[in-house]
Amino acid sequence: MLGSGQTVAVYATKAGLTKLRASLPNGKYADCEVLITAAKQFSFLTQSVRLQPGESKTIAFSVSPPDVDISFVTQNDSYFNYTWSLASKTVTVTDKQEGTASLNGVTNYGTKAALSVICTWDYTFSIGKSAIVAEPRPDPSVPDKFIIPYTVNPPNADIAVTLTNDAIVSYVVDKTNKRITLTPKAEGTGNVLVAAKNPGDGGKEFDSKTCALSLKYDAVTLRPVIESDGNFSRYDDAVNTLTIGDGETVRVSFSVAEPNVNYQIESVTMEQGTSSPLNFILTIPPTGLHSRQML
Numbered sequence: 093m094l095g096s097g098q099t100v101a102v103y104a105t106k107a108g109l110t111k112l113r114a115s116l117p118n119g120k121y122a123d124c125e126v127l128i129t130a131a132k133q134f135s136f137l138t139q140s141v142r143l144q145p146g147e148s149k150t151i152a153f154s155v156s157p158p159d160v161d162i163s164f165v166t167q168n169d170s171y172f173n174y175t176w177s178l179a180s181k182t183v184t185v186t187d188k189q190e191g192t193a194s195l196n197g198v199t200n201y202g203t204k205a206a207l208s209v210i211c212t213w214d215y216t217f218s219i220g221k222s223a224i225v226a227e228p229r230p231d232p233s234v235p236d237k238f239i240i241p242y243t244v245n246p247p248n249a250d251i252a253v254t255l256t257n258d259a260i261v262s263y264v265v266d267k268t269n270k271r272i273t274l275t276p277k278a279e280g281t282g283n284v285l286v287a288a289k290n291p292g293d294g295g296k297e298f299d300s301k302t303c304a305l306s307l308k309y310d311a312v313t314l315r316p317v318i319e320s321d322g323n324f325s326r327y328d329d330a331v332n333t334l335t336i337g338d339g340e341t342v343r344v345s346f347s348v349a350e351p352n353v354n355y356q357i358e359s360v361t362m363e364q365g366t367s368s369p370l371n372f373i374l375t376i377p378p379t380g381l382h383s384r385q386m387l
Contacts, residue, residue, distance in 0.1 A: 224307075
């Protein structure tokens, strides 16, 4: 309070009732009761909120004086439901379907507040790899080589996978960890087609992505497999040497050491490796050369 003479200025510090007294030197005085009321205001702490159908969010509001009465009304009740609490000064809205509407509130003092409620799915979808170029076998040094991570919204979206060449890989979808794990089966090329669908909207497909596959070996390790009618003939893998016992007949077939290889033996030739003549006969069965795939 400031003032002198016949003028006094009063500044409020908080709501309440107090008494102001002016006294004269002769002992006379005059009292004045001063009632200070809280400022009348009402507002949401945010002007808008975004929700997906079925989602709920709680929004706080501030209001004074604290003992007000509030009435809420929606611009369109087709899009969301709401509940509110004066004690906690919050409004909880629950989305019903896509659309935009407002929630309007007014106090018994005439102060007003409005909240814009935006109901939308906010779709997002991406995969972590657009191509996998590799040998068709697991790589311990790169354990996630055949894993395709993905991000999606809504989080419970269904993921549908289509393989354009299911002879080269199989797959498993892990919705919990949001990744697709491929298991290589053979060399070849193809595409992994990944579609995201919304179970909350009748299984609607809202996006799709593609990961290209190119699985092949640049080189393979050829291994002979022998069948002998004797006891001496053998193949020594360490030194890559085939030993044939005198008078023994050996049937040789071929395989490769690497898994998931598509191969065919086209021809076999024998070359002179010493100065002495080779003292054996090479014959090829009429049915062709024997080969087999090691899986």
